[in-house]
Amino acid sequence: MSASQIQMDPALPPRESWADINDDCPIFQSLGVLSTRSAFLVLREAFYGATRFDQFAQRADISEPVAAARLKELTEAGLLEKHPYREPGQRTRNEYVLTDKGADLLPTLLALFRWGERWVFGDGIRADIAHASCGASVDAVVTCEHGHRVPPGELRFRRNPARAS
């Protein structure tokens, strides 16, 4: 096997014989909410500070019906929350803010961001996300609970584990 593959626990049966191969997979489940491009773009804008309907539509460069559909889905899925607010002299409006569940997608978005920089833009860096207090660029780094940086070849998949935490 190549160094980029995840080692499978030798005690596991061959993958072909697993039941519910997708229903039991957290990646597949995550894609339930995130299967469309516009969902990623709406979340991107939420992280970049958008809260209002027209901001999402305009900044993500998606049509209003799509923005409405995505905001509704993401709200129903618990990634965004609708908060009514009122500016003086204006009627009540809703703003959409990230919940903890939505905010927890930051490592995923950041990993995608960095991958795109490295492999699509290459050296022509157009933007950067940095640690505000020290100025260094950030990335989503594969790390174990003991704080080790883990190279791909040292990953092992196992089922129903007794988790160390």
Place this chain on the structure above:
Amino acid sequence: MSASQIQMDPALPPRESWADINDDCPIFQSLGVLSTRSAFLVLREAFYGATRFDQFAQRADISEPVAAARLKELTEAGLLEKHPYREPGQRTRNEYVLTDKGADLLPTLLALFRWGERWVFGDGIRADIAHASCGASVDAVVTCEHGHRVPPGELRFRRNPARAS
């Protein structure tokens, strides 16, 4: 602004006025290859050890035409490589293996995996990915180049930076 939003460099103009808002965005560019559910599933199986056509189709639980289309796209995009090989008494076949570019999506997939575990499965953990040499669970952790673990509130977005590296 909420603690989950990324701070924008104050020197930047308001986001509404940015040109090429998506063309310049590495997330958007990454979604060019990864906009479908089946692309994620095919990559998942590549990380789990699939190399042959029927393994991808069966293990990802997608139809053969979709598997063929995705393998072709991912190969053309440089995430997978086709390698002819031959087992004794068999004719030549192709195996599909992750390139460096494809393997570099591991943090993204892992981040999605962990998010699904936390927010879809909750405590009913069905699987785990661990550091083989120490046994601890791994995650994709937002970390700066100086090694700091960076909380969401301390992220800052900036454009055309002089990168520290």
Place this chain on the structure above:
DNA sequence: GTTCTGGCTATGAGATACCTAAGTCAGCTA
């Protein structure tokens, strides 16, 4: 009351993604 504006909603059409079922094709086996 009439107008205006922000925040959606409705409609219809085109592209994409997926499925099942059937077909092709190379090369080993008998």
Place this chain on the structure above:
DNA sequence: TAGCTGACTTAGGTATCTCATAGCCAGAAC
């Protein structure tokens, strides 16, 4: 030479995603 098998490909249909355009509605402003 006539299967057989693994690796796709083709055909045809449904569902989903997206767009552009147009409409609706609440609540100021006038």
